[in-house]
Amino acid sequence: MTEHSDHAQRSQRHCSHSHPHGSPQVHEDQHNFKEFNKNYFDEHGHRYNDHPNAHELARRLGAAMIKAYPFEEDSTLVLDYACGTGLVSKKLAAHVKCIVGVDISQSMVDQYNQSVLNQGIPPEEMRAVCCDLTAAPNQLDGMKFDVVVCASSYHHFPSIEDVTKALVSYLKPGGSLLVADLMKPSAESAQALAALFPTGAHNIVAHKGGFEEADIKAVFEGAGLINFSFVTACKAKQHGHPAELFLASGIKEVNEEA
Numbered sequence: 001m002t003e004h005s006d007h008a009q010r011s012q013r014h015c016s017h018s019h020p021h022g023s024p025q026v027h028e029d030q031h032n033f034k035e036f037n038k039n040y041f042d043e044h045g046h047r048y049n050d051h052p053n054a055h056e057l058a059r060r061l062g063a064a065m066i067k068a069y070p071f072e073e074d075s076t077l078v079l080d081y082a083c084g085t086g087l088v089s090k091k092l093a094a095h096v097k098c099i100v101g102v103d104i105s106q107s108m109v110d111q112y113n114q115s116v117l118n119q120g121i122p123p124e125e126m127r128a129v130c131c132d133l134t135a136a137p138n139q140l141d142g143m144k145f146d147v148v149v150c151a152s153s154y155h156h157f158p159s160i161e162d163v164t165k166a167l168v169s170y171l172k173p174g175g176s177l178l179v180a181d182l183m184k185p186s187a188e189s190a191q192a193l194a195a196l197f198p199t200g201a202h203n204i205v206a207h208k209g210g211f212e213e214a215d216i217k218a219v220f221e222g223a224g225l226i227n228f229s230f231v232t233a234c235k236a237k238q239h240g241h242p243a244e245l246f247l248a249s250g251i252k253e254v255n256e257e258a
Contacts, residue, residue, distance in 0.1 A: 053237055054087060057245075060234035061151045061180045062091025064247045068229070069147055069176055071095040079145040079170055081163075082153035083128055086112035092149070093126055100140065101128035134159075134166045144172045152245070154181040154211065164223040171252040177225060180233050183244045184210035216248045225250030 065088075071078075076096040080089045083101030085108055093099055103109050112128035131139055148167045157163045167177055213230040220228050233247035 057152070057234075057236050058087035058091055060236070061245065061247070062088050064180065064231075064233035065092065065149055065151075065178050066095060068178060068231075068247055068249055071147070073097065076147060077143070077145045079140075079143075079148045079167075081133065081148060081150045081167055082156070083112060084108045084153075086115055086126075086128065088149065088151045089126065089128075090115075093121070096147075098124065099126050100143065100145075101126075102131060102133060102140075103128060104130065104132050106130045133170065134162050137166075137169060140170065143170070144175070145170055146172055146175050147178060148175070149178045149180075151180045152182075154179055160216075160219050161222060164219045164225075168223045168225060168252055173252055173254045175252050177220070177223075177250050177252070179216065179248045180245055182210035183232070183246045184212045185243075210243075211246070213246070213248075216246070220248065220250040223250075224253065226253055227251045 071092065073095055074097055078089075078092060078096045078099040080086075080092070080099055080101045081103075083089055083103050084105075086101055089099050089101050089112070101109070101112050103112070109128045109130040113123075116123070116126050116128075129140070133139055148171055150163075150167065154160050154163070164177070164179075171177060216230060217228050227250060229247075229249045231247055233245045235242065235244050237243065
């Protein structure tokens with residue numbers, strides 16, 4: 001435990017916890033969703049890898065990302081936001097120089113780093129830190145990335161606009177944002193939408209009906225991304241019901257300030 005704790009502390013230094021300037025305009029619902037998600041995954045995160053479909057979904061999404069972006073083992077720096085226990089990070093790790101996971105749940109981050117430690121991977125190549133990148137700018141010790149990925153997490157974020165803008169700020173000019181999540185079912189029935197998430201998940205799921213291409217495109221373009229792409233990443237089971245996941249991508253313009 002001591003070795004793991006020391007490793008977690010070393011990784012933690014890569015995320016500066018500067019506090020945002022307080023504002024009375026902070027939306028209460030955003031705060032609540034963040035707190036509910038943090039508390040939920042802190043409590044249940046140790047069972048996350050036991051979910052029957054978690055590993056297969058991570059494999060499929062990782063494969064879709066590798067197909068969508070020309071990762072370079074000797075040079076590509078990746079940020080995996082809302083990384084969880086690192087299932088998607090593991091699928092990308094062999095194709096990149098360095099991958100940094102970020103999650104608001106310390107339990108998830110601890111599992112991520114313990115898994116990396118168990119595999120003998122140095123933290124310079126793969127590590128996770130616990131912080132909220134939407135809380136303040138210029139965290140992660142000023143690091144900028146070639147690629148930022150976010151898998152199966154946008155539905156948890158009350159403001160996907162705020163999250164997207166924050167993630168774009170960590171991209172190098174010319175870097176790519178890759179986001180995978182649930183497509184809105186083509187059948188506009190209440191049953192099809194309700195099947196995506198059980199009633200008990202409503203406190204941690206801000207967007208319960210999935211996303212349409214137009215929703216994500218507007219958010220990406222609003223964050224200054226160009227060359228928008230939206231494709232079907234894979235099919236999967238969501239709480240026993242068939243679902244499709246998309247992979248959206250956009251590029252940060254080279255002439256933007258880093």
